[in-house]
Amino acid sequence: MLATKLQKYKLILASGSPRRQQFFKDLDLDFEIRLKEIEEIFPPELKAEEITNYLAELKASAFDGELKDNEILITSDTIVWHNDKALGKPKDAHDAFDILKSLSNATHEVITSVCFKTNVDSTLIYELTKVTFNELSDEAIQYYIENYKPFDKAGAYGIQEWIGFVGVSKIEGSYANVMGMPTDKVYEYLSNLA
Secondary structure (H helix, E strand, O other): OHHHHOOOOEEEEOOOOHHHHHHHHHOOOOEEEOOOOOOOOOOOOOOOHHHHHHHHHHHHHOOOOOOOOOEEEEEEEEEEEEOOEEEOOOOOHHHHHHHHHHHOOOEEEEEEEEEEEOOOOEEEEEEEEEEEEOOOOHHHHHHHHHHHOOOOOHHHOOOOOHHHHHHEEEEEOOHHHHOOOOHHHHHHHHHHHO
16 A cells, blocks of 8 residues: 555665564565664763664664665664663673563663655654563573574564563553564654655
């Protein structure tokens, strides 16, 4: 439906994330994947959505001067925000264990920013979802890390995986956002262009 309306545009998804790519397929959008290596470093004074906004724009700025008139570049960044700090992807199994232990029996926020960039301007949106975990036993955390290897995921977990089924007791906000893309807001933004 939306793909027909967007025929005059070419959507470019600048993300290597299989989950984000799948969301775009599931939204029935025609898109091309274009990737650039970006060092994801942000100023230390930034907090919460300031971080994801900064990184989504940083990823988009790598394409400055390269976009054609009809192209819309889409970049995004997701963090887990907990105890006043950003939890990124775990460095190793020990780090993943520590992260999941800190999320156990607590509520954290998952924040995703999405930047839509054309050759003339850019628009930024973000979504915040609150996720509450039950108490996770050390055995459950260990089992999850060994069997699901969540090293490519912010906060060391994928809500769509085993740990989400057994550990998450409450979600306030967008479920898709926790997987890395606030699909309803992306769809709404693109619908308004058409």
